[in-house]
Amino acid sequence: MTIVQLTEALDEFAGERDWGQFHSPKNLAMALSVEVAEIVELFQWVKEGDSHCLAPEKLADLQDEIGDVMIYLTNLAHKFDIDPLEAAAVKLEKNKKKYPADLVKGKSAKYTEYGGG
Amino acid sequence: MTIVQLTEALDEFAGERDWGQFHSPKNLAMALSVEVAEIVELFQWVKEGDSHCLAPEKLADLQDEIGDVMIYLTNLAHKFDIDPLEAAAVKLEKNKKKYPADLVKGKSAKYTEYGGG
Amino acid sequence: MTIVQLTEALDEFAGERDWGQFHSPKNLAMALSVEVAEIVELFQWVKEGDSHCLAPEKLADLQDEIGDVMIYLTNLAHKFDIDPLEAAAVKLEKNKKKYPADLVKGKSAKYTEYGGG
Amino acid sequence: MTIVQLTEALDEFAGERDWGQFHSPKNLAMALSVEVAEIVELFQWVKEGDSHCLAPEKLADLQDEIGDVMIYLTNLAHKFDIDPLEAAAVKLEKNKKKYPADLVKGKSAKYTEYGGG
Numbered sequence: 001m002t003i004v005q006l007t008e009a010l011d012e013f014a015g016e017r018d019w020g021q022f023h024s025p026k027n028l029a030m031a032l033s034v035e036v037a038e039i040v041e042l043f044q045w046v047k048e049g050d051s052h053c054l055a056p057e058k059l060a061d062l063q064d065e066i067g068d069v070m071i072y073l074t075n076l077a078h079k080f081d082i083d084p085l086e087a088a089a090v091k092l093e094k095n096k097k098k099y100p101a102d103l104v105k106g107k108s109a110k111y112t113e114y115g116g117g
Numbered sequence: 118m119t120i121v122q123l124t125e126a127l128d129e130f131a132g133e134r135d136w137g138q139f140h141s142p143k144n145l146a147m148a149l150s151v152e153v154a155e156i157v158e159l160f161q162w163v164k165e166g167d168s169h170c171l172a173p174e175k176l177a178d179l180q181d182e183i184g185d186v187m188i189y190l191t192n193l194a195h196k197f198d199i200d201p202l203e204a205a206a207v208k209l210e211k212n213k214k215k216y217p218a219d220l221v222k223g224k225s226a227k228y229t230e231y232g233g234g
Numbered sequence: 235m236t237i238v239q240l241t242e243a244l245d246e247f248a249g250e251r252d253w254g255q256f257h258s259p260k261n262l263a264m265a266l267s268v269e270v271a272e273i274v275e276l277f278q279w280v281k282e283g284d285s286h287c288l289a290p291e292k293l294a295d296l297q298d299e300i301g302d303v304m305i306y307l308t309n310l311a312h313k314f315d316i317d318p319l320e321a322a323a324v325k326l327e328k329n330k331k332k333y334p335a336d337l338v339k340g341k342s343a344k345y346t347e348y349g350g351g
Numbered sequence: 352m353t354i355v356q357l358t359e360a361l362d363e364f365a366g367e368r369d370w371g372q373f374h375s376p377k378n379l380a381m382a383l384s385v386e387v388a389e390i391v392e393l394f395q396w397v398k399e400g401d402s403h404c405l406a407p408e409k410l411a412d413l414q415d416e417i418g419d420v421m422i423y424l425t426n427l428a429h430k431f432d433i434d435p436l437e438a439a440a441v442k443l444e445k446n447k448k449k450y451p452a453d454l455v456k457g458k459s460a461k462y463t464e465y466g467g468g
Binding site for chain 1 (some may be wrong): 143163
């Protein structure tokens with residue numbers, strides 16, 4: 001599935017239910033944050049090293065939540081004619097210039113300052 | 118840009134900077150929530166009706182933040198071999214069954230209970 | 235109940251369950267964000283004007299969630315010997331200086347820039 | 352400072368600036384989540400074990416952010432005549448019954464299921 005196909009499928013889904021009226025950018029931003037918190041919930045008490053491996057039912061939950069986040073992100077982005085994948089590509093290019101590899105490589109202590117990506 | 122291309126570009130970006138060590142799923146979930154909050158910040162004091170239209174500099178910020186969210190979502194999903202677009206497509210099919218259009222259409226008061234999508 | 239009494243009660247609660255081991259500041263920050271999202275969830279599809287009034291069961295949920303946020307905030311603050319009420323008082327004084335009443339009063343359009351409080 | 356004193360000081364602050372118009376519960380919930388994310392940001396790349404100790408400037412930031420969270424939590428709670436400290440006390444009593452110490456003590460693997468507190 002492509003972003004364009006997902007966008008169209010979401011439009012159709014909301015249209016058939018007359019739910020577009022709830023999808024103001026303000027509301028979509030809130031919904032996006034609620035769904036992301038459900039991802040955070042899966043990892044909140046897990047040790048960092050253990051977070052690489054999830055039990056099968058947690059993994060299924062994670063896939064659902066990632067789907068929800070992608071849905072709301074696409075809905076919100078579409079309101080402003082933004083393609084999330086293109087936005088990511090543009091941001092990645094910015095990050096490459098902001099954090100030159102030879103300057104930041106291996107400087108883990110500086111990671112917070114440099115911000116990551 | 119496709120998800121596969123973005124995933125590869127992100128891997129290369131992190132690899133060149135030796136930043137993979139910070140990208141535990143636990144940390145990526147936190148970073149994802151921080152970036153989403155930057156989107157929420159753009160809309161927190163805006164009236165719902167006004168949130169459809171952003172000033173140019175806010176719109177540029179929004180595109181950057183959507184890029185950041187997409188980047189961390191893709192990074193996190195990749196740790197578990199999940200494709201965010203496919204996860205969204207699967208979730209959308211679940212939502213179609215959960216909220217049949219003829220049952221929920223126009224029932225705006227029920228929206229919160231039905232959960233949206 | 236005072237902050238000191240709450241802090242002591244929370245310490246006793248965690249101690250009796252041997253749960254202090256999970257209460258690293260990093261984990262408490264995540265838990266705090268998860269609980270706040272449960273508050274956001276109550277308001278995500280509600281119109282701004284309607285958000286002043288909640289149905290009784292939603293109000294009970296809100297009280298529970300506010301309790302949870304206060305619990306995690308107090309737990310986190312206590313790790314660094316911070317009193318949340320004192321921190322609020324100090325921050326309020328800073329805000330008074332940062333946003334002089336005669337300068338910002340009624341300038342609603344400037345609210346986002348001034349940041350609020 | 353007590354909750355009552357803080358509530359009065361916040362009312363006066365908002366009143367002098369005519370900012371009460373922005374303080375709908377919906378908006379306050381959003382602002383609360385944005386401030387909590389600023390706390391999460393402080394810990395996102397820090398190892399769990401290292402999160403117990405913050406550099407002085409980070410500690411000052413944390414105190415500010417805890418103040419902000421307490422301010423918005425108090426503002427939101429006040430809209431519904433809820434006292435955050437009393438709400439925490441009530442929730443703690445519920446948690447004591449839900450998670451009996453003799454049942455959950457030391458069962459760290461069960462922590463996620465039991466939910467913590």
